[in-house]
Amino acid sequence: MINNLIICHLNKSPKCDVPHFELVQETQWGLGWIWEMKCTKCKFISEKYKLFREINTGRPGRKSATINYGFQTGVINCNIGNDSARLLLTSSCIPPMSKGTMQRITNNFCDKVVKLAENETEQVVENFRRRNQTLGLNKNSPVKLQMDGTYQSVHIKSRHKMGQNASQAIGIACENETDNHDIIGFHLVNKLCWVGAWLRGKGYDVECPNHEYCTANTNRYDPLSEKDLGYEIGKKKWPNLIYLWTIVLLMGMQKNVQGLQEAMQEIFDPLWSVNRLADTIHRGQSQFREVLRAKFSVGMFPGATKAQRNDIKIAFANDLKLRSHGIMKSLFAKYNGDRQQISKCLPRIVKSVVNCYSGNCSDTCRWSITLCNGGIKTSWWNKSINLSSHGLQNGSLKPNKTDKLLIESLLEMKLSQTALNQMQFFSNTNKCESVNRTISTYLPKNKIFHAMP
Structure with a gap:
């Protein structure tokens, strides 16, 4: 702008050797500005300079400023709205655009975002069709x-208000x-x-x-x-x-x-x-809640007080949930998702995990996928964060026959043929x-x- 201003002044007022420019008029165009300059030593008045780039729409009339649409791009991608954005600009001593202008730009921009999202969705669909054809499947499989x-x-609801x-x-x-x-x-x-x-x-x-x-x-x-x-x-x-x-x-x-x-x-x-x-994640959360609701025997968990035993019970619930998920994940990785092979291993694994929690991990753990190798440093008791953080070691839990049956039923929420059929793809939301x-x-x-x- 300055170079063009000096050249225009030199062409129209060649006798004015040392010009002194001042701002005559400024017009706001959203967040952009339009300036008109004059020389105080002569009668030169410049053209109006747009201090922003315009969006080429191919239609007659005034063009939109790229800064206005660029600013709106940032607004819709953060957790503030137009009112808060105007407050932010005002607090920064930047004159904000009017509410009506900002809302109109928002509507236009959001319409373009919707069209862009629909085009991307169509592209995803076409990619699926090409993928199915590559795999030898019907394109609409x-x-x-x-x-x-x-x-x-x-x-979503309240005890005090209707609706x-x-x-x-x-x-x-x-x-x-x-x-x-x-x-x-x-x-x-x-x-x-x-x-x-x-x-x-x-x-x-x-x-x-x-x-x-x-x-x-x-x-x-x-x-x-x-x-x-x-x-x-x-x-x-x-x-x-x-x-x-x-x-x-x-x-x-x-x-x-x-x-x-x-x-x-x-x-x-x-x-x-x-x-x-x-969903594997939701099933694990349900498993955790069921462990907390379970009525174990008084001597199942160590602790001098009821509060200490409850803390250990919560740690055991977390441990059982994470261990069940890890076992199923290892089985899917080992057998490549073959449910027939996985289902054959589940009964033996459940029995081994129950024995492991009962203090007999060295007998059966090393021969099945239980995430425990039966040793001292390689046992699940040493690797588990939930158990080791509460000072629990092999033999710390004292389950009776009823407790063992209860642990077995809790494990079968994720390690059973029924659970395998319900989580056959081992995925989540x-x-x-x-x-x-x-x-x-x-x-x-x-x-x-x-x-x-």
């Missing part, structure tokens, strides 16, 4: 899927065929509508979502349902995506399964069924849950910062 849902609330303590529900579906676990399904149930709330406050008889400029897609009195999330995800008819919903596996909530199955029956076949398998946590973290949050005393 069924796929494994993991699903999970989240609400805009920590506690659900949430206004949004989000359902995520990820493929479970590759290590990437790409997102191939998404649905948002939203009750929030500022326009509808404002009109109702003015006395108008307006109900969402049946009015103009409504952002809600369900009535504010309707309950949020996981079944509806699964149904809407199954009914998504994006380009080239309809054949992918030939689902054979779903690891997640049972209500999602019912909704997805209804969608599949409407699209493909009334007799279509969706199989729900267990961690990707869906991480996406849900990310979404809840990056949702706009208006915060008020109080002044320091």
Whole structure:
């Protein structure tokens, strides 16, 4: 800008040897500025300089500034909204753009993000089809899927107030065929509508979502349902995506399964069924809770007080959960997921683990996959963090016959033929849950910062 300004001044006012420039007018264009300069020694007035790059839209009229869209890119990828972003700019002595301009840019930018996400989903589908053809399968072969849902609330219900303590529900579906676990399904149930709330406050008889400029897609009195999330995800008819919903596996909530199955029956076949398998992580958490509920004998755990025995019981519950998961993981790695080979080993492994906890680990542990080699330094008692942190050694636990049967039943929650059939792919919904946590973290949050005393 400065070089162009000096050249223009030299061409129009050649007699003004030493110019002195001042700012005549400045115009704000979002976060960008337009300057107009003049020379105080002569009558030279420059053209208007845009201190930002423009987005070439190919249409007539004023062009948008790249800085405005770039700033909006950062806003939607962090946990602040437009109001908090304007407060941040004002606190930094940067004049913010108006609320209307910022909201308009947000709407345009979010529409482009939605289109980009749909294009990426189509690309994921095409990659699946090429992968199936490479493996010699039908390009529309069924796929494994993991699903999970989240609400805009920590506690979905309350003892003191009627109704659900949430206004949004989000359902995520990820493929479970590759290590990437790409997102191939998404649905948002939203009750929030500022326009509808404002009109109702003015006395108008307006109900969402049946009015103009409504952002809600369900009535504010309707309950949020996981079944509806699964149904809407199954009914998504994006380009080239309809054949992918030939689902054979779903690891997640049972209500999602019912909704997805209804969608599949409407699209493909009334007799279509969706199989729900267990999540290894959730099964381990259930196993941990069952150990805490179990009624062991008084002399099972060492400790002088009840509090000490409860601490050791919690450590034992964690240890049993982690050991069961490690054993199953080792079996899947050794036999490459062959369930017939794995099922033959499970009864012997359960007996060996019970003997190990009973103090007889050297007899059978070294001959089966129990994560214990039966020695002193190589035993599970020495390797386990939960047991060693509480000073437990081989023989510290004193289970009687009833306790041994109880431990065996707890192990069979994950180490049995029934559990193996329910966890036949040994996978989980961690990707869906991480996406849900990310979404809840990056949702706009208006915060008020109080002044320091």
